[in-house]
Amino acid sequence: xxxxxxxxxxxxxxxxxxxxxxxxxxxxxxxxxxxxxxxxxxxxxxxxxxxxxxxxxxxxxxxxxxxxxxxxxxxxxxxxxxxxxxxxxxxxxxxxxxxxxxxxxxxxxxxxxxxxxxxxxxxxxxxxxxxxxxxxxxxxxxxxxxxxxxxxxxxxxxxxxxxxxxxxxxxxxxxxxxxxxxxxxxxxxxxxxxxxxxxxxxxxxxxxxxxxxxxxxxxxxxxxxxxxxxxxxxxxxxxxxxxxxxxxxxxxxxxxxxxxxxxxxxxxxxxxxxxxxxxxxxxxxxxxxxxxxxxxxxxxxxxxxxxxxxxxxxxxxxxxxxxxxxxxxxxxxxxxxxxxxxxxxxxxxxxxxxxxxxxxxxxxxxxxxxxxxxxxxxxxxxxxxxxxxxxxxxxxxxxxxxxxxxxxxxxxxxxx
Numbered sequence: 198x199x200x201x202x203x204x205x206x207x208x209x210x211x212x213x214x215x216x217x218x219x220x221x222x223x224x225x226x227x228x229x230x231x232x233x234x235x236x237x238x239x240x241x242x243x244x245x246x247x248x249x250x251x252x253x254x255x256x257x258x259x260x261x262x263x264x265x266x267x268x269x270x271x272x273x274x275x276x277x278x279x280x281x282x283x284x285x286x287x288x289x290x291x292x293x294x295x296x297x298x299x300x301x302x303x304x305x306x307x308x309x310x311x312x313x314x315x316x317x318x319x320x321x322x323x324x325x326x327x328x329x330x331x332x333x334x335x336x337x338x339x340x341x342x343x344x345x346x347x348x349x350x351x352x353x354x355x356x357x358x359x360x361x362x363x364x365x366x367x368x369x370x371x372x373x374x375x376x377x378x379x380x381x382x383x384x385x386x387x388x389x390x391x392x393x394x395x396x397x398x399x400x401x402x403x404x405x406x407x408x409x410x411x412x413x414x415x416x417x418x419x420x421x422x423x424x425x426x427x428x429x430x431x432x433x434x435x436x437x438x439x440x441x442x443x444x445x446x447x448x449x450x451x452x453x454x455x456x457x458x459x460x461x462x463x464x465x466x467x468x469x470x471x472x473x474x475x476x477x478x479x480x481x482x483x484x485x486x487x488x489x490x491x492x493x494x495x496x497x498x499x500x501x502x503x504x505x506x507x508x509x510x511x512x513x514x515x516x517x518x519x520x521x522x523x524x525x526x527x528x529x530x531x532x533x534x535x536x537x538x539x540x541x542x543x544x545x546x547x548x549x550x551x552x553x554x555x556x557x558x559x560x561x562x563x564x565x566x567x568x569x570x571x572x573x574x575x576x577x578x579x580x581x582x583x584x585x586x587x588x589x590x591x592x593x594x595x596x597x598x599x600x601x602x603x604x605x606x607x608x609x610x611x612x613x
Contacts, residue, residue, distance in 0.1 A: 230251075230451060232479055233478050234260050251491045253498070254491065258287065262292045263293035267302060288319045291303070291323065294347070303320055303365075324369035327413065342369060342386060343373060345386045366395060367397075368398075371400070383426060384433060397438045399439075438476070455473055455475070455476060486547040488506075489547065493611075516592075517588075517589035520592070539591070570584055
């Protein structure tokens with residue numbers, strides 16, 4: 198499958214050819230734009246889809262918990278599975294709270310990448326997730342911000358294990374409602390972790406609320422944004438680089454924070470005499486409006502002469518190859534396969550006519566295939582076309598049923 202898809206992308210794929218990801222010539226950090234790690238979003242299928250829109254933007258895996266990797270060390274493919282020839286540059290995010298366990302997970306991740314004859318762009322420690330499962334029951338994610346010294350020990354162990362092969366980075370909040378989130382708290386956290394060898398920090402510019410039972414979605418919306426903080430950190434800790442995350446919904450919003458890096462020393466961000474940050478990380482907006490957010494990323498952030506996507510039809514045609522190849526290699530009747538394959542396209546037509554109807558058609562198709570495969574596994578008779586049809590045909594049926602017209606599919610993205 199990897200060979201077929203790599204051939205489909207040709208020399209434009211990341212890691213090969215003139216359009217491969219490359220560091221900015223001005224900023225000391227290589228990736229001025231990134232897409233945040235998101236559970237049940239930034240999986241392998243979504244990353245393949247996203248690479249049809251941007252070749253150079255740094256993508257992240259979903260968070261992988263250290264103990265899950267260690268318990269499945271003999272078969273890491275379901276957890277770390279990545280086709281680096283297509284998906285790079287790609288960062289891995291790890292979750293956990295014990296230095297040795299996270300160091301061991303780092304070793305496994307490095308081994309996996311080496312077996313693919315490739316490398317992670319960076320390995321990131323999650324110190325920002327406030328969900329009750331992560332920061333409550335399992336005591337990591339944003340809960341780690343209460344223990345900067347523990348995070349220092351974790352990062353030190355990961356840095357030692359990486360042996361300089363891959364940068365170890367940290368994604369964190371400003372602090373918590375339990376332990377404080379004023380600038381002094383954030384600065385102390387960064388300086389403590391910096392001492393362990395971390396040189397890049399992704400700052401979700403909100404407090405994490407742990408003292409009340411909020412959903413992850415509420416914790417992304419209720420705490421106020423303080424987007425000046427990453428810029429203040431860039432001024433006060435010039436030895437490190439910083440990404441701003443939180444509330445960024447467009448490339449223009451991202452550029453406001455990043456643009457200004459040049460050889461001149463008088464470039465500033467906003468009206469506060471602060472420097473620009475080195476990178477912007479977009480989150481849910483890349484999921485809910487991928488074409489709007491990512492289709493011009495390479496020209497606007499990475500100096501490319503052109504962007505890989507001309508229109509939606511071309512992106513879909515590329516994705517058809519992927520879903521059919523995946524179904525062939527993994528078995529079309531896999532119970533849990535349909536949803537991940539169709540999910541990256543749920544918001545492919547955000548803001549356009551019949552977008553919601555298209556999404557409903559795909560959801561219904563995924564559910565039907567899942568139920569049919571479950572019935573077949575129990576020995577029941579099911580209609581073959583519910584399971585055995587190529588996924589690309591199901592997507593085309595959804596386009597017809599919505600309907601999404603040819604004008605929408607063929608309209609140049611620059612005119613949207």
